[in-house]
Amino acid sequence: GFIQADYTDTDALADFARQTDLVTLEFENVSPIALDTLSTLGVPVYPNKQALETFSNRLQEKTFFSTHGLPTVPFEALANLSDRAAVEAAVARIGTPCVLKTAGFGYDGKGQYRLDHPTDLAGVLEKAALDQPYIVESWVALAFEISVIGARTTLAQGGETQTAFYWPFLNHHRHHILDTTQWPAPVDATTAEAAQHLTNRILTLLDYRGLLCVEFFVTADGQLLINECAPRPHNSGHVTQHAAVCSQFEQHVRAVCGLPLSEPSLKPGIGGAAMVNLLGDHLPRNPDLNPDLNLGLNPDLTVDPVAWSSSLLANSHGVWYGKASARPGRKMGHINVLAASPDEAVEQALAHRAALNSATSPTGTKPGSQAGSQPIG
Template sequence: MKHILPNAMLGILGGGQLGRMFTMAARAMGYRVTVLDPDADSPAGGLADVHIRAAYDERAALDRLAETCAAVTTEFENVPADSLGYLAQRVRVSPSAESVSIAQDRIAEKRYISGAGLQVAPFLAIEGAGDLDRNLEGHLPGILKLARLGYDGKGQVRVKTAEEAKAAFAELGGKSCVLERQLNLKAEISVIIARSSPTEVACFPVAENQHESGILDVSIVPARVTPAVAAHAQEMALKLAQAMDYIGVLAVEFFVPDDDDLVINEIAPRPHNSGHYTLDACAASQFEQQVRTLCGLPPADTRLLSPVVMVNLLGDIWRDDEPAWDKLLSQPNVKLHLYGKKTARIGRKMGHFNVLADDAETALSQALELKQMLHA
């Protein structure tokens, strides 16, 4: 693949915080960036060289991207896959429309992962109310999840009985879902890989993730799992990327059951919230990797330079005024990242901070103390 070098214009569909951090990485490396996002106040749009304010499927906007950009990527998987396919006829696109379409539908995603010889939690595709009339015993208690457009715990309902599953299906609007058996877990972990070609692949250290109300709260790196579990997770992520012939940055989330028999939960064809620790704790960030893989360059060094804990900052801590940032910024080992969003809402990701320390437990203790102070 021909290298795309600095001074070239790169395009990205989506102007949220992931697009913002991509833009910052690209510009630091000498590239120019065009953001396509309909929001006039998008966090990435204000930093980009060009902000095209249009819908993601508007052909005139896509034509402008294809004419002015050397390559195009995306910051989220719910961008229309057809738009990526349309662009790919004229310009380099990473990840591919096919990869994104797999991640857009939980049914397709789980079937694809299983077809690649990798384990997922036992599940049933629920595409109509009649699918809940079968014997559900092997999938209960479980979680009924919308097949499309669910994220951060939205569109998910825990169910214990067939009756509850039917009520939940109606509550979710009778849309296609998966019923996934609930597992007893020791931990949830994630792996982020960068793949420029079958022979140019790099894997970041494994993160251990803790959630609140379905939203990622804390990521701990290195993950507190055995070296064998961490290595197996990386191997599974690499095998899946190979099966997909994936080019770009790919996040793979795993469940760690009591017996350590890893199960893939879901994938994200982009940088991931659980990879924000790489901004401060690794030799290269996941966003630099997104730039490099898009431009046909080999992935950069993924070494962990310091144990780290990442804490999400949600809109919940914004009250009458700004949070007490001095509590964070007075700590020399804490790195604050704010996303430039103008309006704070409960549950909205507004930023994050990374705590660097000599070991993960020390970083976690300090991170949780700082989080509590911000919420006080």
């Protein structure tokens, strides 16, 4: 049955273990106590503890990349920000522009501070938490960003190691949060294969089992630099839910269960696909609920997810996460669109999002909209 408890509640973990053949996760920041307790009780956890600990901390992650000769952005480690002279020295070695990032619990732009000039440091130190580890990272001039999602398993029958890789995804961020993904990314085979090869190296080094997303910066001269990894299904892979022969979610389950991996390609008849995120900012505004924020705290009060999803064209799918409160920057859902090309798909998806934001009826649908897709709650 369902168990809700603290990660460090060993009694609850023991009860959980008695009901469980194996464990996987959707979130890498899990207490080592939970992982160690499950291991002691003989319950396998996939991905393994080494992978989860490596990718839940930026410093450990960057150190892993550099130790194994994996291309990444130049960085310096800082035990904390309390020693201003040490911080200034690290910034000077890296050079500006650069980024200060918290070592732990950083995602979607949280805990990141850009410095365009050394004099910017004073302002950052006034608002940043000083008593925790950081890294200082060079600011890279990018051409674009891609991600590769790979799966690795050891087959339950026969013990063979098997891998599968999706073609790269092209990602665009706004305010450090993923905004749109287009798939397949318009990169040549050389770039795609190089990114997949680096992903495979990481999987192999960690004796990985499960799904891994590797995010890459691509420079103007075509160089690949690893930004970070996510040891789980990833936001950029949500487009595979409707566009791929095998979604990232199914592929992850196959990998952790030791089942044969499936085909990671576009469904037949689709030229391209796109995903756009729905943040709290994108939902219809309800000033009566919160005039200061000018954003409804409960999206269901201003848009009916099922009715709105039903109003989309047949090639479009609205997916809602069921979160009760909508805040600026909070991911509330996403839209997937299948089309003749990734460019056409992202154009349609953005149009759907714009229409949602301007909806004023109780259901959130636009007059004259065409019904088609199966509603997805």
